Amino acid sequence: MAHAAHDQHDLHDHEHHGPPKNFIERWVFSTNHKDIGTLYLVFALTMFFIGGSFAMVIRAELFKPGLQLVQPYFFNEMTTLHALVMIFGAIMPAFVGLANWMIPLMVGAPDMALPRMNNLSFWLMPFAFCVLLSTLFMPGGGPAGGWTMYPPLSLQGESIAYTVFAVHLMGISSIMGAINIIATILNMRAPGMDLLKMPVFVWSWLITAFLLIAVMPVLAGAVTMLLTDKYFGTNFFNAAGGGDPVLYQHIFWFFGHPEVYIMILPAFGIVSEIIPTFARKPIFGYKAMVFAIASIAFLSFIVWAHHMFAVGLPMGAEIFFMYATMLIAVPTGVKVFNWVTTMWGGSMTFETPMLFSIAFVILFTIGGFSGLMLALAPADFQYHDTYFVVAHFHYVLVTGAAFAIIAAAYYWIPKWSGNMYNETWGKIHFWSSVISVNVLFFPQHFLGLAGMPRRIPDYNVAFANFNMISSIGGFWFGASQLIFLGVVIHTVFFAKKKSPDRSWEGAKGLEWTVPSPAPFHTFAVPPVINDDELAHGHVDH
Amino acid sequence: MKAVATTALALFGGAVWANPQPDQLNLTKGVTTWSGEPYFLNNVAFGVCVVIGIVVFGAMFISMFKFRKSRGAVAEKWTHNTKLEALWTGVPIIILIVLAKLATTGLVSFADTTGSEMTIKVTGYQWKWRYDYVDYQGKAVEKVGFMSKLDGRSDRTRQLGSGMDPGKVTVDGYNTYLLDVDHPLVLPINTKVRFVITGADVIHSWWVPALGWKMDAIPGVINSAWTNIKEPGVYRGQCAELCGQDHGFMPIVVKAVPKAEFEQWLATQQDEAKLLKASQTAQTAPAPKGQG
Numbered sequence: 023m024a025h026a027a028h029d030q031h032d033l034h035d036h037e038h039h040g041p042p043k044n045f046i047e048r049w050v051f052s053t054n055h056k057d058i059g060t061l062y063l064v065f066a067l068t069m070f071f072i073g074g075s076f077a078m079v080i081r082a083e084l085f086k087p088g089l090q091l092v093q094p095y096f097f098n099e100m101t102t103l104h105a106l107v108m109i110f111g112a113i114m115p116a117f118v119g120l121a122n123w124m125i126p127l128m129v130g131a132p133d134m135a136l137p138r139m140n141n142l143s144f145w146l147m148p149f150a151f152c153v154l155l156s157t158l159f160m161p162g163g164g165p166a167g168g169w170t171m172y173p174p175l176s177l178q179g180e181s182i183a184y185t186v187f188a189v190h191l192m193g194i195s196s197i198m199g200a201i202n203i204i205a206t207i208l209n210m211r212a213p214g215m216d217l218l219k220m221p222v223f224v225w226s227w228l229i230t231a232f233l234l235i236a237v238m239p240v241l242a243g244a245v246t247m248l249l250t251d252k253y254f255g256t257n258f259f260n261a262a263g264g265g266d267p268v269l270y271q272h273i274f275w276f277f278g279h280p281e282v283y284i285m286i287l288p289a290f291g292i293v294s295e296i297i298p299t300f301a302r303k304p305i306f307g308y309k310a311m312v313f314a315i316a317s318i319a320f321l322s323f324i325v326w327a328h329h330m331f332a333v334g335l336p337m338g339a340e341i342f343f344m345y346a347t348m349l350i351a352v353p354t355g356v357k358v359f360n361w362v363t364t365m366w367g368g369s370m371t372f373e374t375p376m377l378f379s380i381a382f383v384i385l386f387t388i389g390g391f392s393g394l395m396l397a398l399a400p401a402d403f404q405y406h407d408t409y410f411v412v413a414h415f416h417y418v419l420v421t422g423a424a425f426a427i428i429a430a431a432y433y434w435i436p437k438w439s440g441n442m443y444n445e446t447w448g449k450i451h452f453w454s455s456v457i458s459v460n461v462l463f464f465p466q467h468f469l470g471l472a473g474m475p476r477r478i479p480d481y482n483v484a485f486a487n488f489n490m491i492s493s494i495g496g497f498w499f500g501a502s503q504l505i506f507l508g509v510v511i512h513t514v515f516f517a518k519k520k521s522p523d524r525s526w527e528g529a530k531g532l533e534w535t536v537p538s539p540a541p542f543h544t545f546a547v548p549p550v551i552n553d554d555e556l557a558h559g560h561v562d563h
Numbered sequence: 564m565k566a567v568a569t570t571a572l573a574l575f576g577g578a579v580w581a582n583p584q585p586d587q588l589n590l591t592k593g594v595t596t597w598s599g600e601p602y603f604l605n606n607v608a609f610g611v612c613v614v615i616g617i618v619v620f621g622a623m624f625i626s627m628f629k630f631r632k633s634r635g636a637v638a639e640k641w642t643h644n645t646k647l648e649a650l651w652t653g654v655p656i657i658i659l660i661v662l663a664k665l666a667t668t669g670l671v672s673f674a675d676t677t678g679s680e681m682t683i684k685v686t687g688y689q690w691k692w693r694y695d696y697v698d699y700q701g702k703a704v705e706k707v708g709f710m711s712k713l714d715g716r717s718d719r720t721r722q723l724g725s726g727m728d729p730g731k732v733t734v735d736g737y738n739t740y741l742l743d744v745d746h747p748l749v750l751p752i753n754t755k756v757r758f759v760i761t762g763a764d765v766i767h768s769w770w771v772p773a774l775g776w777k778m779d780a781i782p783g784v785i786n787s788a789w790t791n792i793k794e795p796g797v798y799r800g801q802c803a804e805l806c807g808q809d810h811g812f813m814p815i816v817v818k819a820v821p822k823a824e825f826e827q828w829l830a831t832q833q834d835e836a837k838l839l840k841a842s843q844t845a846q847t848a849p850a851p852k853g854q855g
């Protein structure tokens with residue numbers, strides 16, 4: 023009994039614990055899911071601007087025909103690092119940061135299941151990116167063979183060992199993060215929070231975490247083989263030694279395609295939280311939404327070779343991968359139709375998170391359309407490796423993943439900071455972003471169709487007009503994100519307007535039952551779940 | 564070499580251009596028996612996307628207008644509609660089956676390299692292409708092969724800080740900046756040409772939009788593809804797989820000419836190759852034996 027009393031005391035103690043006063047103790051040694059979530063989000067935002075500055079170099083060089091600013095090799099370093107930084111440094115850590123902050127709050131858990139591992143998985147990331155970006159300042163330069171690191175080209179670079187080590191660190195971080203998320207969701211839910219009452223965001227992360235655990239080791243294997251081919255005399259991918267460069271592509275894309283969904287499934291989850299809130303109507307077809315995410319995750323494992331239609335696959339393989347890829351349109355379509363139907367018959371208001379979510383649905387769908395076109399193998403013989411592909415994946419990743427992350431930031435920042443952001447500036451940020459991003463990426467469809475390959479620093483005069491338009495859109499979009507930075511800093515440090523516990527009129531779910539800002543420790547005692555409080559408390563469909 | 568240039572000029576004057584146009588918005592239909600396939604698929608798929616887009620985005624905009632709180636809309640409670648859900652799962656499946664059928668036809672015809680009358684070996688190098696004429700009309704071609712790299716004018720203009728205007732690199736009024744080579748690949752029209760494509764150092768990709776496809780040139784792998792060009796002309800393309808610093812500077816030019824003219828050209832090339840070989844043999848013959 024003494025033991026029980028001691029536990030009681032501990033809990034009581036924690037309720038009143040604030041964060042450590044010492045800066046280092048608070049942020050470097052943190053085991054608190056909220057602080058680690060903040061660290062992830064700040065890191066992701068920093069990387070977003072670093073990766074964005076690389077993109078600005080790219081768009082500046084492509085502003086008009088002829089080389090004006092950088093040598094071709096440096097241009098290749100920029101395209102390579104832009105992708106690596108945005109994928110592994112911005113999008114993925116931002117989603118992990120959101121998971122850290124929101125999953126315990128959404129399922130009624132006091133913290134993540136493995137708080138010390140949580141600290142380690144974050145702190146690997148800055149080191150990984152220091153290693154990766156330091157190559158820019160070394161003789162021989164940074165990686166310039168594309169983020170896909172195809173051999174034999176990637177093996178010509180002098181920085182491959184740094185890149186591989188950085189990828190290993192990122193991979194370890196992702197795997198630990200994923201284990202933590204799965205453990206939290208499966209073990210730490212408050213009593214009464216059944217799996218089929220969980221928010222869609224939590225579901226999307228549960229599925230994403232399994233994808234991460236499945237494919238990050240595959241990437242680690244592929245890049246390790248690159249390393250041994252380069253330095254230890256193996257010939258996995260060296261044709262002259264009996265290896266096969268195409269083998270690398272199969273392994274890489276076995277990781278790479280699920281990776282694409284790792285970067286979009288949590289976005290689906292976010293949008294599935296925000297749209298019902300501002301439509302003031304429960305999400306249409308909750309179970310169908312969850313099932314669609316699971317189907318997309320499953321299909322992501324059997325479509326990898328659609329990235330390789332031009333490598334000379336046997337016809338049977340091309341047909342299989344084409345059909346499997348087209349099949350993904352069905353669950354993706356279900357999700358889009360469900361979001362639209364959620365809006366239908368609602369009572370909508372259009373605050374900034376909702377605006378970004380609506381833009382997400384429309385622009386992600388446009389990315390899906392070009393994805394469907396790319397899936398048709400004979401047409402892909404033309405599209406492959408052109409600006410059409412560049413336009414496609416930027417619609418999916420910028421107006422898809424990044425817009426969802428920005429929407430999430432606006433949606434939850436009142437909960438995180440306790441302050442309401444400035445709605446006017448939020449809307450200015452939205453309109454500036456949504457117009458410029460289309461000026462930036464839409465003309466790239468035309469460039470690709472007209473025959474402009476991707477990853478080239480210079481081009482024929484026929485491609486000049488659309489490139490200039492795209493570059494103008496690029497600078498404009500880049501500048502628009504400084505507004506976002508301003509809004510975030512203002513909200514956290516200077517905003518006068520306090521947020522109530524339930525920041526949005528139509529918001530449902532456990533995270534809105536705790537005070538704003540969310541105290542350092544929440545749900546030290548599991549909450550009593552009231553199904554009416556939940557977005558999906560009464561799922562009978 | 565001058566003879567080649569003169570013959571080439573004489574042969575290809577007034578040819579049809581099927582190359583990137585300023586402000587081009589769609590794929591080229593191409594100029595081969597097969598190149599209409601991707602073009603057709605592209606247009607059909609685009610049409611399907613536009614129709615679905617109008618329905619979906621239309622519904623979104625209507626609901627954004629009709630169901631605004633500011634217009635006094637009261638949220639309804641329903642979250643389920645089996646008929647609707649069956650409809651929007653079923654209809655896409657039917658559309659996909661139609662698209663899959665069309666695409667499969669295109670794939671099957673592309674995979675059929677049988678019955679070719681000619682073979683060209685394409686090898687990608689950092690950063691140029693090599694073309695070897697392997698056989699023509701069932702007969703082996705002797706020693707006709709050459710490197711093909713970016714033309715001098717483009718190369719000088721493209722240097723960082725050259726101060727030269729890319730707009731001035733033109734041939735017959737068409738801008739050929741980064742789309743011209745010293746030695747184009749010469750092919751006969753109305754002939755099924757089989758390509759065998761490989762890479763010498765890293766992976767490249769051989770792509771001429773007017774032919775309708777690209778194929779990777781991979782070290783240790785020999786890929787095959789085919790074309791049958793219908794119209795004489797000069798068709799321009801570029802390497803499509805990142806291959807290092809000068810990836811953007813290894814264009815591809817195909818000159819398609821009538822069969823008779825091609826045969827004449829090929830004969831000239833073979834004669835030149837023989838002459839060259841003879842002169843080399845003459846030079847090397849006096850060298851004392853026994854050193855090898």
Ligand SMILES: [Cu+2]
Pocket residue numbers: 687688690766767768802803804805806810813
């Ligand atoms: Cu190349």
